[in-house]
Amino acid sequence: MTTDNPQVPWTDEQWARVNKVVQEEANRARIAATFLPLLGPLPGDTDFVRREDIQYQAVPAPFPPPFPPPFPLPIRLGIQDRHVIQLATLQVRVPVRGAQMADPEMTSVLALFRRAANVLARLEDAVVFRGLVPNPFIPGSFAPPIAVGPPAPLTVWEITGGEVSNGLWGPAQWVTRPWLPAPNRDARLVEMISEAIGRLEAQGQFGPFAVVLDQELFLVAQTPTPALVLPQDRILPFLGGGPLLRSSTLNNVLPGIAAGVVVALGGEPVELVIATDVCVQFLQVTADPLFVFRVCEKMALRIKEPEAIMRLLMWGVP
Incomplete structure (x- = not known):
């Protein structure tokens, strides 16, 4: 979270107010985060987490077995933690005009960030419940298989990183x-x-x-x-x-x-990894000029036992 950029004419109190609005709106709109165990925050440069698949493996029987077959094989509880899950960064860009930035009441600014946080929370739930598939509009990126907010080409959100995943709807039972x-x-x-x-x-x-x-x-x-x-x-x-x-x-x-x-x-058996929780970050000032921010989070769904x-x-x- 960038709160000390000299290009942004906000005080610490104004930054705190913006982030409070974003956090409150996201928490109101989230569904999956209200019941899934949460892991995080993690260091800011974290790009992946261990998959941690829980496994049940039969222990090889001694030879010769102490009793004739059929005999129950003992089961060993284990975890596969060598594979990893790529974290996905969800974001909504928020452009703000100079006059809106100068408003001491921050009326328009807070409305924009509140709406962006609402869309981001919905996007998080879409990823958790429906997973990620290759994005047909942006090669090499991923998106949930359902519409979130206005449909393309009016989509206001972006996903960077991540990988194909099934979500909670994926398991075959x-x-x-x-x-x-x-x-x-x-x-x-x-x-x-x-x-x-x-x-x-x-x-x-x-x-x-x-x-x-x-x-x-x-x-x-x-x-x-x-x-x-x-x-x-x-x-x-x-x-x-x-x-x-x-x-x-x-x-x-x-x-x-x-x-x-x-x-x-x-x-x-299922965790929601929130490496970076919903926050506001300043990106740049354009030639228009517009102050461009983003509301973002870095997350992944970790299903240890489907x-x-x-x-x-x-x-x-x-």
Whole structure:
């Protein structure tokens, strides 16, 4: 964070005010960061973190074995920490005119930075839930597979660094049900989440559990039954104190599909690495002149155990 550049006519108090607005707005808009374990901050020049895949390996049996087969092989718990994950830098450039810079109330400036922080928080969630794919508009760079803010060519955000990743939606485990008429839909949603948690625990992945739903499934969870019981009230006891949340980054994952994810949080099998948290940095003064800043963060999603994630799919949505 650059707070002492002589080209920026702000006091320390004004810098602090800008950064406070950015942090508050980002924290309000974030979803994934509210339930995933956080790692960071890290040194500013950090470009990667160790992958740290948790592994379960059978210990070779002695020869000859002490008892005839079939016999249970002991299991060794290990971690693969030789591979790395490239950190991605998410940023939104914010150009500010000289007159706006000189405003002692900073009205326009704070509005711009607040909006940039909101877009950045949404971009962070898109990366966490949907992952990164090659950017079709900028060769050699990566982007989430969904629109964030205005579509290209009006995109206001940028991603540098990073690598192809699946996000929370990537692991291959899922629970699926058909999209039933409204009177039965809520029961099916509760069944899906209950089955997902049961399967996670059967695989040794324990709570608390976080459930994140798209718009369609979250509406089902918040619609009372004829007996005036919210499906949410039947879901929460399964979560062991974990949250039930909504994220529109899960909308329209596939045609006709309503989606969600269940994440087991016991033992921190999934981490959100925030090497550099959301902050404001000054870049340059252009010939116009415009003072160009950026709101940015450096982050990565580290999935140590994909078995801790279960997808929810309800198919046949009209």
